[in-house]
Amino acid sequence: MRITRIEVHEAELAYAGGVYRLSGGREYRAFDATILSLHCDDGTVGWGESTPFGSTYVAAHAGGVRAALDLLAPAVIGLDPRSHDRIQDAMNTVLTGHAAAKTAIDVACWDAHGKAAGLAVCDLLGGRIAGPVPVISSIGSDTPDAMRASVARHRKAGFRGHSVKIGAGEAEGGPALDAERIGACLADRQPGEWYLADANGGMTPESVLRMMAHLPENTDIVIEAPCASWRETLSLRSRCRLPILLDELIQDDADLIHAIATDACDGVGLKISKQGGLTASQRQRVIASAAGMVMSVQDTTGSEISFAAILHMAQSTPRHLLRCALDPRSMVSTRIAEFDAPVINGGATAPDQPGLGITPNPNAIGAPVAIYEGA
Ligand SMILES: [Mg+2]
Known part of the structure; x- marks a missing residue:
């Protein structure tokens, strides 16, 4: 061939x-x-x-x-x-x-x-793990009330994982507003729900520590990509009581190994195109698994084809380490391909057709x- x-x-x-x-x-x-x-x-x-x-x-x-x-x-x-x-x-x-x-x-x-x-791609990637993959919501930065309402809408649709976007500028409200946003999103929390606060590398250690000072002691949330650099991330890590998941900073095998060697995080966002494809993502999944890191399987964005790659990777990721997958179809209104993997009750299942299963x-x-x- x-x-x-x-x-x-x-x-x-x-x-x-x-x-x-x-x-x-x-x-x-x-x-x-x-x-x-x-x-x-x-x-x-x-x-x-x-x-x-x-x-x-x-x-x-x-x-x-x-x-x-x-x-x-x-x-x-x-x-x-x-x-x-x-x-x-x-x-x-x-x-x-x-x-x-x-x-x-x-x-x-x-x-x-x-x-x-x-064979379906998930079967080539180590084998299908039965059951739907939990899909995470993306709660864009907004007023605390609007974000709370967005979490409620997603909860109603069956989502159990929620990614809350933070990183307010000082003029906008700064760390106090971000803490308020997190508080609003967690206000109606249900058992079994999992929350990320994703700063997309837009905060400093100082702003994250100030935000945390506004949060109750027992706040159960994972901080994602708090800072843009390793120096800032490691400085924050040593003073942060909340778990940290890294995304933008981990783009290849060496980044992931650096994160493990420096104990920089507890989890990693594996984005298929950020890591270099399914081959690289599969390799990094093994490295992350060996380090006991949780994984969020995603892509930067994309169509049904991108979601199919995500879903086959997530469908074959050990469940105790898989926190969620992202469905980029929820971000775009253009339809590129047929892909029979609807999100039902906050979960999606990779189809059985050979390959990715897209048309x-x-x-x-x-x-x-x-x-x-x-x-
Ligand atoms: Mg992220």
């Missing part, structure tokens, strides 16, 4: 909620998606996607993904898509870094592998913007 052709498509994914706000005044209205089809000599077609969360989340942007594919795609033509590590080697031979771009090819290879083997809609992805073929 050999890769013979790769086609690259562009699609704009509109943000479903109007404007998505993150710490530091970052705003997102739409996401530029790169969708890729990988064609093999036996007729198998695999699909992959890479949709960076704008250009100010991590060091990745959509134009960079497509420019990088210009180097990466020719390097994997002629290779066996089932040899995931060798595909990584070939990509690393022509380009250092650029995890987001490598993800589109890597995920398409897993889809093709599954289709050729007649792209040709009208939504349009004509290819680039085609790569063997000589």
Whole structure:
């Protein structure tokens, strides 16, 4: 089985909620998606996607993904898509870094592998663990009352995990407002619910410690990505009574090993395109498991294709370490593919079909913007 052709498509994914706000005044209205089809000599077609969360989340942007594919795609033509590590080697031979771009090819290879083997991707990733995967809500920064209402809406829909966005500027209300937001979100807490307060690297140790001073002693919440740098994170860690989960700071194997060696956190957000695809995410899942870290399986954002990769990874992640998965479909209003994995009572189950189980809609992805073929 050999890769013979790769086609690259562009699609704009509109943000479903109007404007998505993150710490530091970052705003997102739409996401530029790169969708890729990988064609093999036996007729198998695999699909992959890479949709960076704008250009100010991590060091990745959509134009960079497509420019990088210009180097990466020719390097994997002629290779066996089932040899995931060798595909990584070939990509690393022509380009250092650029995890987001490598993800589109890597995920398409897993889809093709599954289709050729007649197995769902979660079965290739170590095997399906029965039962739905808990999906987490995303509670955007707003007034405390509005955030409490958003948690209530998600609770009603069956969600048990809630990610509360924090990181208010001083002029806006600062650490006191963030503590108020957390208090409001936890006010109606039900047994079995799990809460993250995600600062997306937008706070300093000083602001997190001040926020914590406003929270009751017994507040049960995990602080996610409090600070932008390792120095700040480690300084906070030594003085923070709450568990810490790192996201943006852990982008590759070395970051994860550094986090373990310095005991910087209790959990990690594995985002498929941030880590470099399913191959890298699977490897990092093993490392995180060995360290006893909990995991939140996500992507930066994306369509049904991105969610399919997330869901197959989460479906095969040991349940005592899997805190939640993110459904990026809830963030975008554009539909790119059919994917039969509805969120029911706050959980979703990876379908049994071979590969990712997605069927792209040709009208939504349009004509290819680039085609790569063997000589
Ligand atoms: Mg996060």
